[in-house]
Amino acid sequence: MTTMTEASVREFKMPDVGEGLTEAEILKWYVKPGDTVTDGQVVCEVETAKAAVELPIPYDGVVRELHFPEGTTVDVGTPIIAVALAGGAAPQEPAEQSAAAPAAPQAAPAQPKDEPKPQGRQPVLVGYGVATSSTRRRPRKGTEATVPAPAQAVQAELNGHGGAVAERPRPLAKPPVRKLAKDLGVDLAAIIPSGPDGIITREDVHAAATPPTAEPTAPVAAAPAAPAVPAPVASSYDTARETRIPVKGVRKATAQAMVGSAFTAPHVTEFVTVDVTRTMKLVEELKQDKEMQGLRVNPLLLIAKALLVAIKRNPDINASWDEANQEIVRKHYVNLGIAAATPRGLIVPNIKDAQDKTLPQLAQALGQLVSTAREGKTSPAAMQGGTVTITNVGVFGVDTGTPILNPGESAILAVGAIKLQPWVHKGKVKPRQVTTLALSFDHRLVDGELGSKVLADVAAILEQPKRLITWA
Numbered sequence: 001m002t003t004m005t006e007a008s009v010r011e012f013k014m015p016d017v018g019e020g021l022t023e024a025e026i027l028k029w030y031v032k033p034g035d036t037v038t039d040g041q042v043v044c045e046v047e048t049a050k051a052a053v054e055l056p057i058p059y060d061g062v063v064r065e066l067h068f069p070e071g072t073t074v075d076v077g078t079p080i081i082a083v084a085l086a087g088g089a090a091p092q093e094p095a096e097q098s099a100a101a102p103a104a105p106q107a108a109p110a111q112p113k114d115e116p117k118p119q120g121r122q123p124v125l126v127g128y129g130v131a132t133s134s135t136r137r138r139p140r141k142g143t144e145a146t147v148p149a150p151a152q153a154v155q156a157e158l159n160g161h162g163g164a165v166a167e168r169p170r171p172l173a174k175p176p177v178r179k180l181a182k183d184l185g186v187d188l189a190a191i192i193p194s195g196p197d198g199i200i201t202r203e204d205v206h207a208a209a210t211p212p213t214a215e216p217t218a219p220v221a222a223a224p225a226a227p228a229v230p231a232p233v234a235s236s237y238d239t240a241r242e243t244r245i246p247v248k249g250v251r252k253a254t255a256q257a258m259v260g261s262a263f264t265a266p267h268v269t270e271f272v273t274v275d276v277t278r279t280m281k282l283v284e285e286l287k288q289d290k291e292m293q294g295l296r297v298n299p300l301l302l303i304a305k306a307l308l309v310a311i312k313r314n315p316d317i318n319a320s321w322d323e324a325n326q327e328i329v330r331k332h333y334v335n336l337g338i339a340a341a342t343p344r345g346l347i348v349p350n351i352k353d354a355q356d357k358t359l360p361q362l363a364q365a366l367g368q369l370v371s372t373a374r375e376g377k378t379s380p381a382a383m384q385g386g387t388v389t390i391t392n393v394g395v396f397g398v399d400t401g402t403p404i405l406n407p408g409e410s411a412i413l414a415v416g417a418i419k420l421q422p423w424v425h426k427g428k429v430k431p432r433q434v435t436t437l438a439l440s441f442d443h444r445l446v447d448g449e450l451g452s453k454v455l456a457d458v459a460a461i462l463e464q465p466k467r468l469i470t471w472a
Contacts, residue, residue: 009064011079017046017053017380022174024048025073025248026080035063043081046074047248052344052376060086073248173200176256184209261407265321265442269402270451274459275423277433282465291360296367300338300392302465303415303458305362307390308334308355309471310457317454318387319410321444328445337389337406338366340373348406349378350386394418400436410446413458414438435462 014024024046031043042054043063061083068074171188173181177200181188186208193200247255279302286297311318311334319330336354340347349372351357351365372378389412393401400416416436423432439455461467 008085010059010061010083010085012043012057012081012083013079014046014074014076015055016076017048017055023073023075024053026068026070027052028070029066031063031066031081033063033065037061037063037083047344048380053380057081057083059083062086171200172198177202177205181205181208258404261405264407265405266444267402267405267440268443268446268448268451269438269440270448270455271400271436271438272455272459273434273436274463275425275432276418276435276462277425279462279465280418280433286359292363295360295363296370297363299418300390300415301359301363301366302468303392303413303462304336304338304354304366304390305359305468306458306461306465307388307413308336309461309468310454311388312355313457313471314450314454316450317411317441317446319445320387320408321410321442331387333387335385335387337386337409338369339389339391340370340378342373342376342378344376347373347378347383348386348389349373349382350389352385388412390415394435400438402438403440405440405442409442411439411441411451411454413455414440437462 017024025048027045027047029044031037031041037043037057038060039058040056043057045052045054047053063081064084065082067078067080067082074080171191172193172195173188178188180202181191181200184205186205188200188205191200191204191208194204195201276299279299283297283299283302286292286301315332316330318334319328322329333353334355335350335352337348337350340349349369351362351369354362354365357365369382372382386406386409388409389403389406391401391403391412392415394415394417397417401414403412403414405412414437416438418433418435420431421434422429423434424430425432437455437459439451439458441451441454457471461471
C-alpha cells in the first residue's frame with residue numbers, strides 16, 4: 001500500500017483579493033477534508049476590509065486539510081487549505097521550498113497552467129507592504145510574549161552599546177501601527193517588539209503609551225484590599241440584556257476610514273432646500289419612456305445626473321489632496337460613488353467614468369450597483385478609485401444630514417427625504433415636492449465659493465430639469 005508523498009500535496013495560500021490588503025477573515029468553508037475539488041471551484045468565502053469575496057481553487061484534487069476554522073483572520077500569503085493533486089502529480093515548488101526538501105530522484109513536472117507563478121513581491125498600494133508574518137490570533141490575556149533575537153539586538157542598541165545606536169535599523173511595524181504610535185506620541189525605536197520576526201504590534205504600542213504604575217509602598221502592599229480586584233467586574237456584562245458584536249471586516253474598515261477622514265480633512269457643509277416638483281414629474285415621464293423600460297428610474301438617477309453636470313461646470317470640485325507632495329490632484333474623470341447600507345455595513349461602490357454615460361446607461365449602472373450591494377457581492381475593485389459620492393439619507397425619512405467625506409475625495413452630496421410641503425410658487429403658497437441637499441467638502445482644496453456654486457447648480461437643475469439639456 002503506497003502513501004501520498006508530501007510533494008503531491010498543494011498548499012493554497014490566502015490571495016490578495018484587493019489591492020494592498022494584508023489579511024482576510026474566513027467566513028465560510030464550502031468543502032471539508034476528503035472532498036474532491038476541481039479547478040475553479042469555490043472552496044470558501046472570506047471577508048476583507050472592503051468586501052466579502054469567494055475564493056476558487058486553482059487546481060484539481062482532494063482536500064487533505066483545512067488549516068484554519070471559520071472566523072479566523074489570516075494574513076495574505078498564508079496557506080489555508082492543503083489539496084492532494086489528482087493522480088498524485090507533484091507540482092513544481094518554489095526554490096526556497098525545494099531547497100529545504102530532500103532530493104527527489106525524478107524531476108517535478110511543471111506547475112498547472114492556471115497556477116499563478118511566483119512574481120517576487122506581491123503588488124501592493126503605497127504605504128502597505130506584503131505581510132511578512134504568519135497568521136496571528138488575538139493573544140490571550142496573561143500570555144507572556146517572548147522577545148525574538150531582532151528585538152534583543154534593538155534593545156541592546158537602546159541600552160547604549162557604543163555608537164551603533166545612530167545606525168540601528170528602522171523598527172519593524174505595519175503602517176496602521178506606525179500611525180497609532182505617532183498619534184499616541186510613542187517612539188517605535190524604544191519599544192521591545194512581541195510580534196513574530198521582531199514586528200511591533202498594536203498591543204506593544206498601547207503598552208508603551210500607558211504610564212508605568214508606581215511601586216506601592218510597604219504599608220499599601222500589606223493592605224488586604226487590592227485596587228486591581230474590581231477590574232474583572234468592570235469588564236463583565238449581562239448577556240441577557242446586552243449583546244457584544246466584534247468590530248471587524250467592512251464595518252471596522254468603515255469606522256477607521258471615517259475617523260481618519262473626519263480628523264484629517266477640514267469639513268465644511270452647506271445646505272439648500274429646493275422645490276423638486278418638476279423633477280418628480282420628469283421621473284414619472286421617464287418611467288413610461290420606451291428607452292428606459294426595464295431600467296431603474298427614480299429621483300436618485302436625476303440627482304446623480306445633476307451632480308455630474310454641476311461637476312462639468314465646476315471641474316475643480318472633482319479633485320483630491322496629496323498630502324505627501326502637497327499637491328491638489330484634479331481628476332478628469334468622475335467615478336461616482338453611491339453609499340449603500342448592507343448587512344455587513346456601509347459600503348461605497350462607484351460607477352466608473354460616470355461622466356461619459358447617457359441617462360439610460362447611468363440608470364443601468366445604478367441598478368447593477370444597488371442589486372450587487374444588496375446581495376453582498378460587491379467586489380473590492382468596485383469600491384476603489386471613487387472621486388465624489390452621493391448618500392441618500394432620504395430613503396430613511398430623514399430631512400438631511402452632515403455627510404463625512406469618503407477618504408481621498410473632496411466632496412459628498414447628501415439627499416434628504418422628498419416631502420409635500422407648502423411652498424411659494426409663482427407668488428402663491430402651494431403644496432410642492434421639496435427636499436434639502438447638503439454638500440460637504442474638503443476646505444483645503446474647495447473654498448466656499450466653489451462649494452456654493454456646485455450645490456447651487458445641483459439645486460437649479462433639480463428645480464428646472466430642462467437645464468440637464470441646456471447645461472450638459
